Amino acid sequence: MSLIPDDVIEQVREAADLVGIIGEHVELKRTGSDYRAACPFHGGAHRNFAVIPRKGMFYCFVCHAGGDVFTFLMKKLGMDYPSAVREVARRVGIAIPERGPTGPDPREPLYSAVAAAADWFAHQLRDSPEAQIARDYLKTRRLDLDTVLPLGLGYAPKGKAFLEAMKVLGVRDEVLLEAGLLAKREDGTLAPRSRGRLLFPIHDLRGRVVGFGGRILGEGEPKYLNSPDTPIFHKGQLLYNLHVAKHAMRKAERAILVEGYFDVLRLSLAGIEEVGAPLGTGLTPDQAQLVKRHAPQVILLYDSDEAGLRATFRAGDELLREGLRVSVATLPGGEDPDTLVQKGGAAALEQILEDAVDVLERKIQILDRKGFFGTLPGRRRALDRLLPTIRAAKDPITRELYISRAAEAAGVRKDVLEREVGARGPSTVLHPPPPSSPVLPASAEKALLLLMLEGEPWKSRVTDAVDPEEVEFAPYRAVFESVADDAVLALDDTSARAYELLKAEGLGGRDPNEMYELAVSWMEARRLERHLEQLDDQLPFESPERQVSLIAEKRRVFDELRKRYPRYKIAKRRRGAPGP
Numbered sequence: 001m002s003l004i005p006d007d008v009i010e011q012v013r014e015a016a017d018l019v020g021i022i023g024e025h026v027e028l029k030r031t032g033s034d035y036r037a038a039c040p041f042h043g044g045a046h047r048n049f050a051v052i053p054r055k056g057m058f059y060c061f062v063c064h065a066g067g068d069v070f071t072f073l074m075k076k077l078g079m080d081y082p083s084a085v086r087e088v089a090r091r092v093g094i095a096i097p098e099r100g101p102t103g104p105d106p107r108e109p110l111y112s113a114v115a116a117a118a119d120w121f122a123h124q125l126r127d128s129p130e131a132q133i134a135r136d137y138l139k140t141r142r143l144d145l146d147t148v149l150p151l152g153l154g155y156a157p158k159g160k161a162f163l164e165a166m167k168v169l170g171v172r173d174e175v176l177l178e179a180g181l182l183a184k185r186e187d188g189t190l191a192p193r194s195r196g197r198l199l200f201p202i203h204d205l206r207g208r209v210v211g212f213g214g215r216i217l218g219e220g221e222p223k224y225l226n227s228p229d230t231p232i233f234h235k236g237q238l239l240y241n242l243h244v245a246k247h248a249m250r251k252a253e254r255a256i257l258v259e260g261y262f263d264v265l266r267l268s269l270a271g272i273e274e275v276g277a278p279l280g281t282g283l284t285p286d287q288a289q290l291v292k293r294h295a296p297q298v299i300l301l302y303d304s305d306e307a308g309l310r311a312t313f314r315a316g317d318e319l320l321r322e323g324l325r326v327s328v329a330t331l332p333g334g335e336d337p338d339t340l341v342q343k344g345g346a347a348a349l350e351q352i353l354e355d356a357v358d359v360l361e362r363k364i365q366i367l368d369r370k371g372f373f374g375t376l377p378g379r380r381r382a383l384d385r386l387l388p389t390i391r392a393a394k395d396p397i398t399r400e401l402y403i404s405r406a407a408e409a410a411g412v413r414k415d416v417l418e419r420e421v422g423a424r425g426p427s428t429v430l431h432p433p434p435p436s437s438p439v440l441p442a443s444a445e446k447a448l449l450l451l452m453l454e455g456e457p458w459k460s461r462v463t464d465a466v467d468p469e470e471v472e473f474a475p476y477r478a479v480f481e482s483v484a485d486d487a488v489l490a491l492d493d494t495s496a497r498a499y500e501l502l503k504a505e506g507l508g509g510r511d512p513n514e515m516y517e518l519a520v521s522w523m524e525a526r527r528l529e530r531h532l533e534q535l536d537d538q539l540p541f542e543s544p545e546r547q548v549s550l551i552a553e554k555r556r557v558f559d560e561l562r563k564r565y566p567r568y569k570i571a572k573r574r575r576g577a578p579g580p
Contacts, residue, residue, distance in 0.1 A: 003105065004085055004096055009206060012085055013056065014247065015092040016069045022051050022058060025076055040076060041065045050150075054273070055244050059150040064122065066150060068207050110179045110232045111208055113171050117181050118209040120165050121154025121199050131155035133217050134198045141262060142342055147269060152201040156194035156214060163192060180211060180227040194225065200261045202226075202233070202279065203243040213240070213261055213279060224261075226280050236284040239276040239291070240264055246294045248273035255295040256353070257283070257315065259302050263337040270346040281487055283315035288322045297325040299356050304331045307485050309366070310468065314481065316359035317392035325398070327356035360389050360402050364409045376553060379410045380531040383417070385469050386410075390421050416537050444522035445476045447515045449502050452483045458512060459483065465520050470527070528561045 019028060019035055026037040028051060039049040042063035049060045059066035065075060070084040089096050125131050126149060134155040138148060166176055173190055176182045183193045197214030204210045211227030226235055241264045249255045256275040258264060267275045278287055291298055298319050302308040316326045329352045331340060341349050363386055367373065372382035386406045393399040403421060407414040448466060451458040463484050471477040478495035535554045539547055
């Protein structure tokens, strides 16, 4: 049987009359925006079977059967998945173009194994005595079982119960291993990958469960653990809840991105359904492309602490590269979307969303609040932080507006900033910069990373003194950001290789205090040299009176650089040192 293209499946699902199709088999009665009936699967007499058109799904609160329109036909009429798609397509008048190889999908055993696991985990959460810790935890988050079970949440118990249950169902160990449900120990034995965790099912765009995100209950690390990448699951290519949220995104013409699973759940339950989240990593280009397919505008609703802001602006740059309009919503101190909605409901969050500002404007607000625009060196550093976002803007009008706004905020000529924006960025080839001092291990940037990898207090000291945008060597910049955010699993292959090399090198007996002082001094020297370059660029375009002032500023910066940092080798300048 030929494979059906994914985009056609999506078209058929969206065009389907879910209420009409299910209504042919059960007597539905409207209850608010949903419909209720006696369940056609377990034969109960009470109306425990719900059809939820806005989410494109059905669910029984007794036997826990649930899914989309295709799942209903498969369960009710015994169809396989392609036949169910074709039947719905016939009803809505959509032709199915055939493509790809004939025969069954070789990944089908993996989909089946993950689906079986999801059902079993959900049963554990509902009924297992061991899962009482998970049920109690949900109560602390003000979530009850009737709310989360239709969303597929589950519990992975400790011990070997999962292995035994899958064996009874006839699911082979090698399939469970390939699906990421088992892990192989060093001695070669197999064990469940998730143990003692509350599980959030992760769906692909077809609505199939392909992996899980698990939150540990009690002590232990990591707090959240995702399924590993498998032939059916790639965490950098999916967003949590997108299989449901995509419909609301199209209708609202916006997407809301948050950081955590509970944030998504809380917003969805409050009626704000156009919400999704990355899967425990920074937003990837693939995820940004996914969002673009469903909405022209994105509101980033991340935490407002330093780590949240770094994640916000990295995500904003990825989305701008796809030509999306990007705004940032600012939460009150100490709040996240989950706690805010718990306290103030959807109305409190809607006000926050209405007050969202453009991502570049948000950067400018933060830099202004920190006093960057009060001095010439500060304005140079502020531009260094604004330039990545300006360069990321794919839309030419957005980029033009960004250049104008940044020039206004920093007090520089727009044409000078335009040339700076057009300048080439640092190379991404994995060859670190040459040594700048015999005392440093290879470069200031490398020294700072080696210190960060030593953990606290060095990580905090380095991140307080240096911003990621100041790290010019791209793989090192990626390592800097990931270590600062405890997200090293999100590194791409090149940056991960740099990370492993740095971890293997270590400090090697070097004095960390001396390394820190020299590296931070070197970075400050580079900031001053950049300021000199800015003054060089600005001079030809200014009036004679203004040139006198800039030359005096240039002499001051040059003297400070030469005096304070004698070990720093000042690059040969296009126009030489400041004249008399």
